Amino acid sequence: MDGTDGTGSGAGPARGREATRARILASARELFTEEGYGAVSSRKIAAHAGVNVALINRYFGAKRGLLTEILREDGVFPGLIEGERDTLTRRLAEHAVSRLHGESSALQRALDHSAGDPDLQAVYQGRITSALIDPLEAYLGGGTDSRAHASLVTALMLGLTRVRQVEGATALRAQGREDLTRRIAALLDLCLADFGED
Amino acid sequence: MDGTDGTGSGAGPARGREATRARILASARELFTEEGYGAVSSRKIAAHAGVNVALINRYFGAKRGLLTEILREDGVFPGLIEGERDTLTRRLAEHAVSRLHGESSALQRALDHSAGDPDLQAVYQGRITSALIDPLEAYLGGGTDSRAHASLVTALMLGLTRVRQVEGATALRAQGREDLTRRIAALLDLCLADFGED
DNA sequence: TTGACAAGGTCAACAGCGTTTACATATACC
DNA sequence: GGTATATGTAAACGCTGTTGACCTTGTCAA
Numbered sequence: 001m002d003g004t005d006g007t008g009s010g011a012g013p014a015r016g017r018e019a020t021r022a023r024i025l026a027s028a029r030e031l032f033t034e035e036g037y038g039a040v041s042s043r044k045i046a047a048h049a050g051v052n053v054a055l056i057n058r059y060f061g062a063k064r065g066l067l068t069e070i071l072r073e074d075g076v077f078p079g080l081i082e083g084e085r086d087t088l089t090r091r092l093a094e095h096a097v098s099r100l101h102g103e104s105s106a107l108q109r110a111l112d113h114s115a116g117d118p119d120l121q122a123v124y125q126g127r128i129t130s131a132l133i134d135p136l137e138a139y140l141g142g143g144t145d146s147r148a149h150a151s152l153v154t155a156l157m158l159g160l161t162r163v164r165q166v167e168g169a170t171a172l173r174a175q176g177r178e179d180l181t182r183r184i185a186a187l188l189d190l191c192l193a194d195f196g197e198d
Numbered sequence: 199m200d201g202t203d204g205t206g207s208g209a210g211p212a213r214g215r216e217a218t219r220a221r222i223l224a225s226a227r228e229l230f231t232e233e234g235y236g237a238v239s240s241r242k243i244a245a246h247a248g249v250n251v252a253l254i255n256r257y258f259g260a261k262r263g264l265l266t267e268i269l270r271e272d273g274v275f276p277g278l279i280e281g282e283r284d285t286l287t288r289r290l291a292e293h294a295v296s297r298l299h300g301e302s303s304a305l306q307r308a309l310d311h312s313a314g315d316p317d318l319q320a321v322y323q324g325r326i327t328s329a330l331i332d333p334l335e336a337y338l339g340g341g342t343d344s345r346a347h348a349s350l351v352t353a354l355m356l357g358l359t360r361v362r363q364v365e366g367a368t369a370l371r372a373q374g375r376e377d378l379t380r381r382i383a384a385l386l387d388l389c390l391a392d393f394g395e396d
Numbered sequence: 397t398t399g400a401c402a403a404g405g406t407c408a409a410c411a412g413c414g415t416t417t418a419c420a421t422a423t424a425c426c
Numbered sequence: 427g428g429t430a431t432a433t434g435t436a437a438a439c440g441c442t443g444t445t446g447a448c449c450t451t452g453t454c455a456a
Contacts, residue, residue, distance in 0.1 A: 038316035116314005147369035159357025171345035
């Protein structure tokens with residue numbers, strides 16, 4: 001008994017399914033964090049994990065399955081879309097400013113950087129929808145316009161991340177942190193205002 | 199005389215430098231438009247142009263050079279960042295709504311779709327900076343806050359494009375076109391407001 | 397006219413990628 | 427013990443972008 005697996009019911013597996021899986025995943029996480037998704041090859045991950053390349057595809061289907069799994073474990077906007085409605089935009093704005101200042105985790109920054117990889121399009125599509133737009137829509141009450149409001153909020157949040165990637169957003173960061181947070185919160189409030197009121 | 203080249207001064211070139219270049223570029227443009235940057239290989243472009251693969255690298259340095267050249271020819275936000283200041287945000291908002299409705303050129307849509315390709319990171323970085331942020335900053339007068347204002351505007355514009363890619367933005371498009379345009383214009387106005395006023 | 401030089405174009409190869417297939421090995425149950 | 431099954435391995439497949447050696451064509455100078 002090596003006590004690794006949970007499939008103990010049927011015909012017993014062998015050496016270390018879960019252990020191997022975990023080793024691959026840990027290596028992928030580390031390398032993606034350091035170098036980004038596109039820059040790390042399957043063979044490199046396998047070598048780092050001390051494992052055969054083919055096992056990546058065996059256990060995760062394909063390279064992108066590694067990232068899917070990593071994303072599944074980490075929340076992108078953890079704990080923001082819950083709690084008081086009055087302070088929602090303030091919380092989101094603070095989160096956005098933190099990101100502008102590079103205060104998100106190293107992994108998160110690397111993943112932002114890999115967001116446009118063609119291979120990951122479907123992964124990020126599902127991720128943004130299920131971790132941001134959908135929860136926002138539900139949080140806002142699910143009315144007819146909730147989806148549109150959620151989309152506008154998402155646009156601003158994603159756009160800020162992109163601008164930081166493209167030009168560093170030094171001018172934004174040079175604004176006082178509180179001023180910038182208030183401005184973004186105000187923008188988010190306007191995103192959430194009823195349509196036809198401007 | 200085959201009348202192709204402009205270098206006629208020195209020792210004469212041979213068959214068709216400019217003609218070949220143009221043929222490659224036209225093929226790349228067509229294929230990128232139809233299938234996107236990442237999905238089209240160098241060999242495919244060469245075959246479509248009836249040309250040897252190596253010529254792509256000879257004339258454009260690398261595959262990404264093709265896209266650089268195409269972007270150089272087409273303006274991304276042509277003619278928006280000029281003219282009356284009072285209607286700037288309205289013009290930008292109308293442009294954004296057009297994009298949301300898929301009314302940009304097929305090429306532009308394909309390029310939006312390829313925006314995150316790792317190979318193109320530097321290309322798009324320079325493009326967005328030189329075709330959007332920099333002109334905006336200059337247009338806004340170049341004051342200390344102009345850059346920050348330009349960054350916010352860019353964030354919103356890029357974010358809207360991304361949301362359309364990710365979830366289709368059907369809820370946004372379902373809003374009345376005029377209402378949506380007004381909302382985005384209002385957001386852009388707020389992006390441009392002085393800091394510390396909220 | 398003949399030689400030399402350079403530009404344009406071709407061919408085949410390189411190193412790397414993600415992925416798959418056929419095979420060997422070790423484990424657990426009957 | 428035999429056998430099915432899960433785990434791990436090795437080697438290849440087809441593809442990518444890119445490069446270097448080669449051939450061909452055209453033009454100029456001697």
